[in-house]
Amino acid sequence: MTGLVIVGHGTRSAAGVDQFAALVERVRRRGDIGDVEGGFIELSRPPLTDAVGALVARGHRALVALPLVLTAAGHGKGDIPAAMAREQERHPGLTYRYGRPLGPHPLLHDALAQRIDAALAETSPAGAALADPSPAGADRAGTWVALIGRGSTDPDANAEVAKVARLLWEGRGYAGVEPGFISLAEPSVPAVLDRLRRLGARRIVVAPYFLFAGVLPDRIVAQSAEFAAAHPDLDVRVAEVIGDCDALADLVLERHAEALGGDIRMNCDTCAYRVLMPGFADKVGRPQRPHDHPDDPVGHHHHHGHDHHDHGHDHGSVAVVGGGPGADDLITVRGKALLDAADVVVVDRLAPQGLLAGLRPDVLVVDAAKVPRGPSMAQEAINAALVSHARAGRRVVRLKGGDPYVFGRGHEEVQACVAAGVPVTVVPGVSSALAAPALAGVPVTHRGVAHDVTVVSGHLPPGHPDSLVDWAALARARGTVVLLMAVDTIAKIATVLIEHGRAPETPVLAVQDAGLPGQRSVPARLDEIGAVAAREGIGPPAVFVLGPVVALTTGPST
Structure with missing residues (x-):
């Protein structure tokens, strides 16, 4: 069996x-x-x-x-x-x-009606001014019901609660039944009670559409009691769960x-x-x-x-999303879907700013470049913001430029969420290290020309005690080198590469504002790129690509 x-x-x-x-x-x-x-x-x-x-x-x-x-x-x-x-x-x-799920079903509707009648049969609350203090549910006609479901991000599930509210009203003689939700969906418990009050209700039974006792049914009781205390002219009662x-x-x-x-x-x-x-x-x-x-x-x-293990927190989630190299339409489909569903977006300066215009009006946008500490938001503060918003039950998107894991500190944010017990996911993005050369018409690898590509952070110049780059080994390599965050250090980098064996005539292309309407490319030799970049006013965000592949440039990609 x-x-x-x-x-x-x-x-x-x-x-x-x-x-x-x-x-x-x-x-x-x-x-x-x-x-x-x-x-x-x-x-x-x-x-x-x-x-x-x-x-x-x-x-x-x-x-x-x-x-x-x-x-x-x-x-x-x-x-x-x-x-x-x-x-x-x-x-x-x-x-x-x-x-299949239990509801909607007449057995449940009958059970709900029994719980509502039991609440009506109780002695009226102290201080309630009843127009008709009828006993034991004898006056359903004077009773409004607020049917409160859990609430979901699935609209079909919320619609089912509204359907149950209508089915509960049909044929049972209540003055009316209004649906509401304790979490994730509107209207909230106070909003439903206020709506019924404005419709003229004087007796309201709040009916939790829940199977068993729990945190959310307790919250329904608390919010109903708070509303009743603020409106002593109303008789507000809460029915038991189905049980x-x-x-x-x-x-x-x-x-x-x-x-x-x-x-x-x-x-x-x-x-x-x-x-x-x-x-x-x-x-x-x-x-x-x-x-x-x-x-x-x-x-x-x-x-x-x-x-x-019970961590004792109510959590949302965090998605660390790579927004791509700057153009609004170079974000991944998954990244865009998460952005559309977000409650909070914590955004970097280099993230595609045009995507923010398409957010819902109620989405909170946190500019990581402005708050809360001076000109740049400390990484610890960003981490704390992600965690706190998620713990408040919000869907948080950390929108970054390029790919979160390519010099983007994305994993630091993931580690912070994991340490705090916050659900976190990573959505890869199109890195400017590959996109900028491509958009400028340069293949970073090409058959017979380059079989390797190295992506390097130029944030720290050669010789800096914190630099982890082996510049001498990089100079001896024959493939393509892509430099990010190197606007201020390109001259020193070029000098060191030449000192360790890279040919002075190695072609270099500086690509500024890749993927944006103002994209421009400036070519130079390795021994001249520092001076050329300064003369041409190359500024961030800019990517430098050097190696024989630069000679294959076909012009900007459209």
Whole structure:
């Protein structure tokens, strides 16, 4: 018989873990469906790997994996399938059928209505001036409901909460039901309550659309209480979460039967992972991978079985993105998608400035060249800004010129994020070391001319005690040399290269403002480049390329 593994997301709430365990036991006792285990993908014990391992140890090689989620969002679409894929690697030959999310479903709507009526049956809060203090839910007509979902970056998941709100309203006699969200989406809890107040509501029941207790349901209670305290003329009550109950167990069994029968229908007409939705271009066609939710502690989407540590922070993420050599359209597709989805952009002077004009109006742009310390932002301050914004639950893009790892200090920023436990990813960019020569018509390698290219920082001149460059060895090389950040040191570099054997007549090309409308190229011999660059007023950003390939120059690329 096929084993059933009920998969929860996980919570820092002990009460939530207990409710999950109670539901698993209730399902286990209900009907003859074979082995049942439950596990979490993060935050809580038991971990999913233990639940699957227990079923495998009892001889199961085919499972039903049922996601205990209300809406098909990131956890259901990405995290749980990814966790199950890891279990298949751990247990070769293991197969599973994936159930569909629990909602929307009439059983859930009935359970929500029962929780709302229970809240109405309670004694009215002290100080509330009720127009009609009706007992035990007898007056649904005078009650407005604020249905509060988790909130997601997936618009389809948020739309499902709005759908549930409408279905909850239909036929039940409430004055109205308005959807809202506790995280990531609008309207917020205070915004929904204020909207209902303006619509004339005097009695409001806030109904969390959550399965079990947790940090976010607690936050709903706190925000509702804060709003109620500021509006003593309102009767604001908060209903309980759905919790362990027969209705939820019945629904789990129904989804289990559907999965066994191959019925795993999901609505894909408005799924942002498949259909282009306004403002969500970064999701279409992207593989479903584990992701971090800003209201989850960081470091828990690695799913290392028993390795569950609570860092106690709510985190967003950081993407260190290479913006390319200056032109707005030379950024990678992935980099542009992350930029479009960003909440905060920390930008370098050499990053493509035109990309900033296309950001959403609400995006915070932090100019790393101006704040917070004088003319240049200390690297430590940049690192701290990335970490602090991510810990506030924001999607941060560190937009850099060229490639983040080519003299861009990108790895220092990655190391800072890793040390702080902030999820971080790197998006390579087109480096000016290769792009500037190409845009000026110079191939850095060419058959029969140059079989190697060396990219060198000219920030420190030859002879500087901190320089790590072996200039003598570089002079003996026969290939192409590309110098970055060498405007102030090119004359000294050329002298040392010639002293150690590079031919004085070696052709050199200075390329300034590569990829921008003002791009210009200035040719010279190695023994003359210092004087020529000074005379022509070559200034940063500029790239110097030297070697026999320069003789192949075809003119600027368009």
